[in-house]
Amino acid sequence: MQTFPASGGKWQISTSGGRQLWWRSDGKELYYLSADGKLMAVEVKPGGSFEAGAPRALFDLAPARALGGASSYAVTAAGDRFLFVTAREEAASLQFTVVTNWTAEAKK
Template identity: 35%
Template sequence: MNATVVGPDSGAPFCPVCGLGESDGDEALPEDYFQLPTDWSHDGRFIAYTNTSFAVNVELKGDVWLIDIARGRRVVHLIRTPFHEANPAFSPDGRWLAFTSNESGRTEVYLQAFEAGESPRLVGERHLVSKRGAVSIRWARDGKELFYLAWDGRLYVVPIMLSLKPKIGEPAPLFSISLEARAAIHGVLGFDVSADGQRLLVPVVTSSEKSEIVVMQNWEAALQRNRGKIN
């Protein structure tokens, strides 16, 4: 693995994850997929990433995988379904995983208990967090709130009480993000939450310049005239 420039304290690694180690069992990593890392557990043991197909004319399909640093960077296929799961994000205590899935026909945020141990896995029920579609996820540092960007362009916060059966509150809209700024947000790395949960860091497009389209007519005649001047 190449050098990682952001570590588990910030949660978001910027590093390639292809070919880091052996996968569970005899399963090989697909060649027509690309890997997008989106979180690093706070104890430093796991890197979570999405393995997504980039094959032409193939429906978008992704699964959630882990790199188990403590076990020689072993690759673990954590979520394997017919649907597209992405954007995995560990809770600060490492006992829960938030992720997006389109199992309902629309991409939403889900929450599920995570067991590390010798064989890392998700257990128990999937709990729906969002209600209007979602594309990006970020935890508050105290684990009591989840933030996500919805399809309507607004950033939402959801109060959460983590327990054996987590209590998930109603999503509350915070503010809208411009279309240009939303284009800069990719997965969980697109925005961040301050340690006290009181400030949000989001991309802002400040340029007021407008792009112009120039149409040149009869350009061949102009080219001939310029050639004549050169000769």
């Protein structure tokens, strides 16, 4: 993480990488998805000197098969509730029929 605009300060937040970062609305905690599928939380001290605590796992999302993409989860302003987009349970295969030249058939 670094300040914007860049002023020289950079801080390591995760210990093994992460994606889909969310800030809590008061700026005192951030959340991210770890490489092994866990939702992680890190307390931060906003202000003149940035300080970050140790990452801690909140949920293991790997069994739920969290979807990737730009935003597969959201956090409430207070950071007390989370909404996740997950893959649907395995379902019977869906079948569909493609009808070509249907306009000619409709004229008959």
